[in-house]
Structures are given as C-alpha cells and as structure tokens.
Amino acid sequence: MIFFKRLISVLWLFLIFSCIDPNGKKPHVTTPYSLPIPQGFPQPALPNDNILTEESIILGRLLFYDPILSLDSSQSCSSCHNPSFGFTDNGKIYSTGVDGSIGTRNSMPLHNLAWSKRFVWDGAMPSLREQALEPIQNPTEMKENILNVVGKLENQPLYEQAFNAAYGDPEISPDKIGLALEQFMLIILSGGASKFDKVNAGIESFTTEEQLGVQLFNAESNPNGSPKGGDCFHCHGGALFTNNTIVNNGLDSVFTDLGKGGITKLEVDNGKFKTPSLRNLAYTPPYMHDGRFQTLEEVMEFYNSEVRSNSPNLAPGMTGFIQSHSNGSQGLNLSLSERQAIVAFLNTLTDTQIETDTLYQNPFN
Numbered sequence: 604m605i606f607f608k609r610l611i612s613v614l615w616l617f618l619i620f621s622c623i624d625p626n627g628k629k630p631h632v633t634t635p636y637s638l639p640i641p642q643g644f645p646q647p648a649l650p651n652d653n654i655l656t657e658e659s660i661i662l663g664r665l666l667f668y669d670p671i672l673s674l675d676s677s678q679s680c681s682s683c684h685n686p687s688f689g690f691t692d693n694g695k696i697y698s699t700g701v702d703g704s705i706g707t708r709n710s711m712p713l714h715n716l717a718w719s720k721r722f723v724w725d726g727a728m729p730s731l732r733e734q735a736l737e738p739i740q741n742p743t744e745m746k747e748n749i750l751n752v753v754g755k756l757e758n759q760p761l762y763e764q765a766f767n768a769a770y771g772d773p774e775i776s777p778d779k780i781g782l783a784l785e786q787f788m789l790i791i792l793s794g795g796a797s798k799f800d801k802v803n804a805g806i807e808s809f810t811t812e813e814q815l816g817v818q819l820f821n822a823e824s825n826p827n828g829s830p831k832g833g834d835c836f837h838c839h840g841g842a843l844f845t846n847n848t849i850v851n852n853g854l855d856s857v858f859t860d861l862g863k864g865g866i867t868k869l870e871v872d873n874g875k876f877k878t879p880s881l882r883n884l885a886y887t888p889p890y891m892h893d894g895r896f897q898t899l900e901e902v903m904e905f906y907n908s909e910v911r912s913n914s915p916n917l918a919p920g921m922t923g924f925i926q927s928h929s930n931g932s933q934g935l936n937l938s939l940s941e942r943q944a945i946v947a948f949l950n951t952l953t954d955t956q957i958e959t960d961t962l963y964q965n966p967f968n
C-alpha cells in the first residue's frame with residue numbers, strides 16, 4: 604500500500620516537473636491547426652507523427668519561399684512551384700536549376716497533397732518530408748548540401764525564433780526542415796471555391812456546354828453508338844479528380860522516360876506515371892510528365908484518337924480509348940464540340956484561392 608502511495612506521488616512530481624522548463628521558462632505551447640476539408644472530399648490520412656500546428660506551418664512557409672535553401676541563394680521551392688501558376692513552374696516545360704542545368708520533367712502542382720501517398724511523377728517518393736529535402740540537394744535543382752542549409756539558417760535570428768516556436772527548441776536539423784515543409788505542403792488545398800464546387804453546393808449552375816462536358820467525363824467510352832462517352836472518371840473521378848494510381852495512359856509506344864519502371868527496374872512498370880489531379884488545370888500548362896501538350900484541346904485530341912494501342916503496360920482503364928470504329932480508325936470518336944465541352948467542364952475546376960489565400964503566400968513580400 605505504502606509502495607503504491609509513493610509510486611503515485613513520484614508520478615505526480617514527474618508530471619509537474621515535466622511541465623516546467625528547466626530554465627524556468629513557460630512550457631512550450633503550440634496552436635493546433637485544423638485542415639478545413641472541402642465539401643465532398645474524403646478524410647485525408649494526415650501523418651500522426653507530424654501533427655499540424657500554426658507554428659510549424661509558418662516555419663514551413665518561410666522555408667518554402669526562402670532562396671537561402673539553394674547553393675547560391677538564387678532559387679527557392681517557389682521558383683518552380685509558383686502559386687500564381689497553381690504552384691507549378693511559370694508555364695515552363697522543364698525547370699532550370701541554380702547552375703543552369705535543365706530538368707527532364709514538368710514541375711507538378713502542390714495542391715491536395717494531404718490525400719496523396721506517393722510523390723513525383725514516377726511515385727518514387729513515399730512521403731512529403733523526404734520529397735522536401737530532395738530538390739535542395741538535387742544537382743540539377745537547388746544543388747545545396749543540407750548541412751550547409753542548416754548552417755546558414757542557424758545564422759538567422761528569424762529562424763532561431765521560428766524553429767523555437769514550432770519545436771520548443773531553436774536547434775535546427777534536416778529532419779525538422781523536412782517536417783515543417785511537409786506541414787506547409789499538407790495545407791495547400793484546391794476545392795470548395797471552384798465553379799464546379801459551387802454548382803455542387805447549389806450556388807451556381809453549369810452552362811449547357813459545361814453540363815455536356817460533365818456528362819461525357821463521367822460516361823463510359825461508346826465510340827460506335829450514341830451518346831458518346833469520354834471515359835475519364837475511372838482514373839480522374841471523385842472530388843479529388845484523381846484516384847492516385849500510377850499507370851500508363853498510352854502516350855507513347857516507345858518510352859524515353861521509363862517512369863515507375865526506372866525506379867523499380869521492372870519491365871511491367873515501364874511507362875507508368877502518377878495520375879494527376881485535374882483541379883486547377885487552367886493554371887498549370889503545359890501538361891503531362893514531359894509537358895508535351897500546351898493546351899487542354901491538345902490533351903483532348905490525344906485522348907480522342909492518339910492513345911497508343913501498342914504502348915507496353917497500357918492501363919486496363921484505357922481499353923475504351925483504343926476501340927475500333929466502322930471506318931477503321933480508333934479512339935473515343937468524340938466530335939470537336941464534345942471535346943470542347945469536356946475542356947469547358949475542366950475549366951470549372953479552377954480555384955483562384957490557390958493564388959489569393961494569404962496562408963499560401965510569400966511571407967517575404
């Protein structure tokens with residue numbers, strides 16, 4: 604009995620002391636941030652070892668916009684992920700690194716990543732915290748050593764304060780940099796403020812053309828009958844407009860970029876790329892992993908009649924895109940006005956909040 608009483612009082616003391624900072628300072632307090640999940644979205648699987656707090660998001664945003672992360676302080680994450688372009692690289696096909704070297708893939712938008720589990724076009728990256736550190740050290744991007752970045756940040760009182768506010772400790776480490784950047788990227792949303800979402804909420808309505816577009820988008824391929832179908836929803840369906848799979852949509856019969864196969868070294872993975880979200884496309888041309896299409900009209904031409912039936916590992920969901928017609932041609936067989944209707948519908952997915960939300964903006968401006 605006495606033993607238990609002692610144990611309990613020891614536990615009490617432990618609890619009390621653990622709340623008091625040894626330097627007599629106040630205990631570290633952070634402000635929880637609750638992600639405002641847009642109407643109709645599923646629950647995201649947020650990492651439970653990196654709970655969102657306002658302090659870490661503020662730190663992550665500073666790091667995201669700070670060119671100090673690059674070799675010669677000329678390039679920040681936002682150089683290639685600009686909110687005015689839906690967090691992509693200013694309309695460029697490929698990005699240029701600090702030393703002028705040119706990359707081989709089109710920069711990706713950064714919205715709704717809280718619902719994504721694999722990152723970059725080939726899905727090589729399993730987490731945002733790991734992906735956050737990659738471009739800093741990539742020789743064709745920011746080309747800096749992460750320990751140099753730590754050293755440079757340590758010389759800045761701004762970061763001493765910001766790391767202290769986020770972690771209760773001013774010490775700076777690569778891990779903490781990755782976690783803070785992860786938090787900032789997790790909170791970037793596209794949804795709720797687009798015309799599509801407003802129509803869903805009953806506040807606005809589609810034009811006749813947009814209405815035709817949404818019907819075609821959600822209908823199975825039917826090239827030899829009527830009405831026709833666009834067959835997009837299998838891969839780009841739901842509120843996120845992606846099923847987050849890594850598949851081959853039939854762009855090429857011979858691959859110059861192996862995609863997932865380049866990572867796994869398995870032939871069955873050649874030509875497979877991450878299915879992108881179709882939200883905010885108006886901000887993010889050019890399109891596809893190599894930026895080969897400048898416009899959505901070109902994208903629709905491709906899906907209508909240029910899908911390569913002999914593309915190795917073509918996704919089963921692409922079968923409807925290579926059906927034969929009575930006249931010997933192949934494809935969805937959509938008319939020009941039907942293709943335009945799908946483009947009109949895709950443009951209703953534009954959410955201007957991506958460039959106006961003060962939470963996402965450059966804190967140094």
Ligand code: HEC
Pocket residue numbers: 667672678679680681682683684698699700706708709710711712713716719721722723724725731734735736738739743744745784788877
């Ligand atoms: C020089 C241009 C450049 C810079 C600088 C850059 N990125 Fe990127 N980013 C890209 C490109 C290109 C891709 C696609 C890479 C691929 O598929 O191999 C990409 C992809 C990503 C993705 C994957 C998104 C998805 O949907 O899978 C994330 C996340 C990302 N970058 C975050 C960052 C962060 C954080 C920084 C700063 C630390 C940064 N990037 C700096 C060009 C850049």
Ligand code: HEC
Pocket residue numbers: 833834835836837838839849850851852854876877878879880881884887889890891892893899902906918919920921945
């Ligand atoms: C079998 C799955 C699948 C189907 C069906 C499909 N897509 Fe895709 N889509 C993809 C993949 C995968 C990519 C990326 C391919 C790449 O870059 O190599 C993509 C890319 C895109 C892009 C480029 C987006 C960007 O950010 O670069 C657009 C636009 C697009 N698809 C629209 C559509 C439309 C419209 C339809 C219906 C006509 C459709 N897709 C049908 C899987 C699919």
